[in-house]
Amino acid sequence: MTAGISHPIDMETMRASARRVLAPDAAAPSAQELETLALLLTGHLALIIPELERVAAGQGDDDDMPRVCARMAISESRRKLGITPGPTLSAHLAYARRLSRSLNALCDHYEELCGVRPEAGR
Numbered sequence: 001m002t003a004g005i006s007h008p009i010d011m012e013t014m015r016a017s018a019r020r021v022l023a024p025d026a027a028a029p030s031a032q033e034l035e036t037l038a039l040l041l042t043g044h045l046a047l048i049i050p051e052l053e054r055v056a057a058g059q060g061d062d063d064d065m066p067r068v069c070a071r072m073a074i075s076e077s078r079r080k081l082g083i084t085p086g087p088t089l090s091a092h093l094a095y096a097r098r099l100s101r102s103l104n105a106l107c108d109h110y111e112e113l114c115g116v117r118p119e120a121g122r
Contacts, residue, residue, distance in 0.1 A: 009051055011116070013109050014044045018100035018107075038085075039069065041099040045081060048106045049074055055113045060122045069107035077102040 005048050017040050020026060029037060056070040085095035110116075 009048055009110060011111065014048065014107055017041060017044060018103045020100075021096045022100045022104070029093070029096075030090055031092065034089070034096055038092065038096050038099065041096065041103055042081065042117070044103055045077055045106070047098065048110060049077060052106055052110050052113070055110060058113075066109070066112050070106075070113060073102070073105045073109050077106055114120055 017037070020037055049106065052070055052074055056067045056074070058067075060067065062068075080098050083095065083098070085091045
C-alpha cells in the first residue's frame with residue numbers, strides 16, 4: 001500500500017459483516033461461508049488499519065488516551081490476524097468472531113477520532 005493514500009471507510013458494510021457472526025440471532029454459517037467471511041473481515045481490517053493509524057498519528061498529543069487506545073486496538077487486531085484457526089468448524093467460527101470483534105473495535109475508534117456520530121442501535 002502506498003503511504004499517504006486515503007481509502008474510503010464504509011462503516012455500515014464493515015459492521016454488517018461483523019454482525020453476521022456476532023448478532024445474538026445469527027444463524028450458524030457453513031464452513032464455506034465462514035471461509036468467505038474470514039476473507040471479507042480480513043479485507044475490511046486491511047482497509048481500516050492503515051486509515052486508523054493515519055488518524056491516530058494526526059496532530060495532537062501522543063499521550064492522548066483515545067489515540068493511545070486506537071493504537072493498542074490496531075496492535076491487537078494485527079495479532080489476531082496472525083492467528084491460524086484450528087481445523088474444526090467451531091475453531092473457524094471462533095476465529096471469525098475474534099476478527100469481527102476487532103473490526104467493531106477499530107470502527108469505534110475510527111468514529112471517535114474522526115468525530116463521527118454513529119446512528120443509534122448499531
